Amino acid sequence: MQPQRGRYRPLKGVKVLPYHKTKSGLVNLLHWKYYDSIMKAEITTTQELPWEKCTQIFDSLDDQDTVSLQVNLSWTDSTGQTHRIFLLLGGLQKSQLSKLPLESVFEANSMTAEHFSAIAQVKQADGKTETYETISGEMALTTFDPKTGTLGGSFEFAGNCIGWLKRGTFRNGVFERK
Amino acid sequence: MMKSTAFFLIILFRLAEISAQVTLVKGAPNQVFDLSCAQCSLSVDDIAL
Numbered sequence: 001m002q003p004q005r006g007r008y009r010p011l012k013g014v015k016v017l018p019y020h021k022t023k024s025g026l027v028n029l030l031h032w033k034y035y036d037s038i039m040k041a042e043i044t045t046t047q048e049l050p051w052e053k054c055t056q057i058f059d060s061l062d063d064q065d066t067v068s069l070q071v072n073l074s075w076t077d078s079t080g081q082t083h084r085i086f087l088l089l090g091g092l093q094k095s096q097l098s099k100l101p102l103e104s105v106f107e108a109n110s111m112t113a114e115h116f117s118a119i120a121q122v123k124q125a126d127g128k129t130e131t132y133e134t135i136s137g138e139m140a141l142t143t144f145d146p147k148t149g150t151l152g153g154s155f156e157f158a159g160n161c162i163g164w165l166k167r168g169t170f171r172n173g174v175f176e177r178k
Numbered sequence: 179m180m181k182s183t184a185f186f187l188i189i190l191f192r193l194a195e196i197s198a199q200v201t202l203v204k205g206a207p208n209q210v211f212d213l214s215c216a217q218c219s220l221s222v223d224d225i226a227l
Contacts, residue, residue: 029227058227070226078217085213085220122211149225165205172214177222 029058029067030146056147063095066113069141071151072177084121085170087139087155091115097144105138106157118157120170132159132168143176152176 028046032054036043046053061067068090076082088102091113096102104116116139121133137157144151155173160166213220 017195030225066201067227071222072224072226074221074223075211075213076219076221078215120211122209146227151222153192161206167208167214169208171210171212173220174214175220175222177225 020158032056061094065094067092067094081123083123086119088117102141106136131162134159150177
């Protein structure tokens with residue numbers, strides 16, 4: 001099978017794990033921009049401002065542009081302890097985000113741009129944090145509205161614990177933001 | 179003198195081989211996390227594209 005040249009364009013937006021909303025410095029394509037007449041400059045905001053004519057950065061992309069969707073989650077276990085889980089649906093074309101559900105799997109040796117990966121930071125009872133990196137898994141995105149930021153989906157994955165000969169399996173992950 | 183030096187060198191090499199076989203990564207039992215357990219909750223903090 002011949003590789004399809006020119007099928008994927010350079011990846012835009014956030015494409016690494018984990019995404020830090022305060023420290024990232026990367027462009028979040030879900031943010032909004034408007035021209036500020038006082039500052040004489042284009043300003044980027046996290047939310048649409050009703051009193052300004054804002055456009056979402058996402059809108060300026062072509063349907064064939066390649067993007068990655070990052071979802072930062074907090075999981076609270078039965079003891080009340082909260083852990084962080086970072087999901088990445090990478091190598092998607094913009095047009096795919098309007099054709100849901102969208103399913104993606106982790107493939108270590110895959111040559112395709114489309115992929116799923118995850119990182120979990122689990123706090124143990126002794127206060128130490130264990131970090132797990134995906135070795136297998138899958139994710140399904142069932143709802144996503146870039147304008148409102150609402151989304152929903154499910155995932156499962158197994159990961160190796162960094163620094164330990166230990167594996168963590170994360171089952172029945174279901175998330176939704178309305 | 180030469181023999182004792184050679185002996186110590188051999189001992190040194192053997193010690194290096196033995197120490198190189200020490201496992202640096204500790205092992206621990208695998209864990210399964212049921213993210214949808216009865217008293218668990220999963221919330222979306224932030225999304226980015």
